[in-house]
Amino acid sequence: MNALAQPGNQKAINTSTTVLIGAQWGDEGKGKWIDSLAAEAELVVRYQGGNNAGHTLYVNGKKIVLHQLPSGIFHDGQVSALAAGVVVNPAQLVIEMERAAEFGVTLHPSRLWLSGRAHVITPWHIYLDEQRESRSHGAIGTTKRGIGPTYSDKASRSGLRLGHFVNETSRKRWLQQMRELHPEFTKVLHDRHEAWVAFEAAATRLAPFVTDAEAKIRTAVAAGKKVLLEGAQGALLDIDHGTYPFVTSSTTGSAGACQSIGLAPRHIGACIGIAKGYVTRVGAGPFPTELHDEVGKSLAAKGQEFGATTGRPRRVGWLDAVALRYVVDVNGLSGVILNKMDILTGLKEVKIAVAYRHPTEGELTTMPWDTEVLEQCQPVYVTLPGWSEEIPRSGKIADLPAAARQFVAEVERHIGAPVMMVGTGPNRGDALYR
Ligand code: IMP
16 A cells, blocks of 8 residues: 555545655655655655755666655656756756666656746855855855855845756856856856867756746645655755755745745645654764764664765764754644654664753753854753664554564654654655554
8 A cells, every 4th residue: 555545644645645754954865755645646745955955766776866856767667857946057957867767767747747837056156165264264064056046146135947948049148147247257158168168068958948837836726636845955044944044045835835845835735844863964063963983883884874865974863852843843744754663773782862950041842042142052862772673664564573663653752743654764665554
């Protein structure tokens, strides 16, 4: 039986539009879940972020990492869309379309809708991101994919929309404007010649796919189609509700899906968050449960915690139920998928942070808004016995070893939301259900 149709998940599927988000700092393993839940969807929409994301999928045993394309493209007959809130690196998108073709996926404009409203990442934006990150102060640890500068230009109303990018006259007009606005722009055009050539070449390839994606998505929703709205990054990297300034530049939370598409919130049936049984973070920023010991190292090694986009080692720590409860509240999560539980197997004991201790504010049971306060917090843990029995790859959550069941129950108790599914391995079928 398919994941969305599990009896225990009835509450989550009472309408046909579901939002799936990362419930931590990204890299929760969303790709696999989106891919398997997408099997039931007729339309899969990416609603924010750009090629800073990396979704790793295994298709017929072969690994593919998608940065820009929605994972739905691997399902026959399904439509994939990038909505207005996404930023697109055109050359990267073309590379992925070609890679998908190697996997036997033929993309046709009827199956891939690219929003004309989405903003375009150019070599100029990548240059700006690199410049900012190379300063000794104020580096965020970005992926250097030009994400922040592209969203900045969008907000300052000097960005390039995809619909204008694929139109030669508008694209040239934009390039001319940028030359006039920024003295350095001409130098970057010259120095990054190859990147600009690939950028220009992508316009012709992408043009047939650019459309009023949002209108089409609304029509699909109105027609009762099963729609999956796929978030990238994680809720704690949200520009407003994340650990600012150590965040990405878009609205990663569930509400971002509505804004990106121009879809009324009343159409959203369920919001599901994906969390790992522990936490990872790449880049700078507070991380109260971060581990610097052997346990952290072994989790990182066993969980292969290296960024799918940049290859950077991820910081690793215990599951933070304070942060996860905050994410449940902010995003109205109907439930949580607890991924990579198999990585915890073999530990003598496992911990969950249930509060923070701050040097002057005392014990905090909610996530502080101030990132500097969070930076000074120490976690207050509950410690539970670990388990050494292998976790079954498939079946029911009830089939977990007793100690692992206790862990799941404790997580549910502290986050105030049900654990709907548990991830037990990298493949689509590696999952336990209620
Ligand atoms: P940016 O999105 O490249 O601007 O990076 C801003 C922050 O978000 C940095 O801490 C990145 O490491 C983090 N980030 C961006 N994309 C991802 C992702 O897909 N997974 C995890 N972290 C990410």
